[in-house]
Amino acid sequence: MKSIQINKYGGRDVIGLNTDIRIPQVSPGQVLVEVKAAGVNPIDWKIREGYFQQLIPLKFPITLGMDFSGVIKELDGNKSTHLDIGDEVYGQASVLFGGSGSFAELAVTSLNSIAAKPKSLSHIEASGLPLVGVSAWQALVENIGLSKNHKILIHGGSGGIGLIAIQLAKKLGAFVATTVRSNNKEFVQRLGADEIVDYTTQRFDDILQDYDAVIDTVGGEIYRKSFKVLKNGGTIVSLVEQPDSNLAKQYGIKSIFQFTEITNERLTKLAQWIDENHVQVNIEKTFPLPETAKALDYQKESHPRGKIVLTL
Known part of the structure; x- marks a missing residue:
């Protein structure tokens, strides 16, 4: 599978598209998701540049990305959940919190870090929301x-x-x-x-x-x-x-x-409110996955009106 990875901290030159990544394995309490779109946040370029290396040392190579929207491909059968294979979900899969990274075709994350996607939003819109x-x-x-x-x-x-x-x-x-x-x-x-x-x-x-x-x-x-x-x-x-x-x-x-903690409960309440009130999620610009370096630079250097999203 394809994934956007870094092997060291730095600027746009450390970002690479790896086309031969092994599909991450699902552990108890986790889910494998086919990523349809991935939201870009300031934390993504800050991780790339090593802002958190003292607090949370990372073992390279790592896949970047936190927010995503996608479809469940596999889940741990021992975990009781209302979600099932084929369900559309949104949430986060950051390596900082035990995920495999969302800037990839497939991502593993905790069941507690996802919820059913708002029905009124596309995958591109939902990926910018978590x-x-x-x-x-x-x-x-x-x-x-x-x-x-x-x-x-x-x-x-x-x-x-x-x-x-x-x-x-x-x-x-x-x-x-x-x-x-x-x-x-x-x-x-x-x-x-x-x-x-x-x-x-x-x-x-x-x-x-x-x-x-x-x-x-x-x-x-x-x-x-x-x-x-x-x-x-x-x-x-x-x-x-x-x-x-x-x-x-x-x-x-x-x-x-406030340290924002993304949980199933909060994502579920947020999705319900989004669907009930027809909330606008403004996507200023999208980039294809291979142009992640450009997307991170755009997020860092401009003042986006809303969100930047990677499409897969």
């Missing part, structure tokens, strides 16, 4: 407990997490503000954003105030300035910054660092 969709769900529903009439600021509204978070927040009945570049204002307005801040010309912390919650996908100074827009007792969830206890105490804010 990480960003679960991130938005975990932040808004589980960590913030967002509800009707709450005010929330979502940074990076045109990005993968942002576009799902805006739609979910609106369905929950919240007033939504977001930060984007000027060329993405109309896009996030169509998603339902109520107040839009052009971060290239405006200071969001001078414009917004008395918000109940913030989702931070940027970190650094943006994270620190976000405390100013929150009311006392508000919540900030950051996907990139550890909690600043001094700022949290100063402003009376609950500060949470």
Whole structure:
């Protein structure tokens, strides 16, 4: 089978298409999936460049890729599950979490890391959903407990997490503000954003105030300035910054660092919500598997409106 692999850390030159990979074996609690499409995330080029080598040392060669959508080809018969061979599923198969990598024709992953694919989405659309969709769900529903009439600021509204978070927040009945570049204002307005801040010309912390919650996908100074827009007792969830206890105490804010955990339960709830509400998953660009190096560079160097996907 074909697979996108690296034999060392580095830039685009370390990526190779291996056309003679042995099909990975299914262990207890695992499933073999025929990958129809694979979503590209910033974590993919960061793994390539060795960002996590101290935390999680990898044994080369490894197959890159986390998100995917596909069809079950084989599963462990000793594991009780409602899924079966031939079912369309979506989820993750990252080597960081015990999978075989999703940038391949076939991938092995845990049964707990997949769920039935949203029926209203194509494989290409569904492959871009697992990480960003679960991130938005975990932040808004589980960590913030967002509800009707709450005010929330979502940074990076045109990005993968942002576009799902805006739609979910609106369905929950919240007033939504977001930060984007000027060329993405109309896009996030169509998603339902109520107040839009052009971060290239405006200071969001001078414009917004008395918000109940913030989702931070940027970190650094943006994270620190976000405390100013929150009311006392508000919540900030950051996907990139550890909690600043001094700022949290100063402003009376609950500060949470979110490590997104993709599970069958969350993927199932997300798929049900997607199908019930006809949620938009914007795919900006697709690349064929042999052009993975180009796809990772595009993800790293541009500001995609939504998701980048590899097609198989």
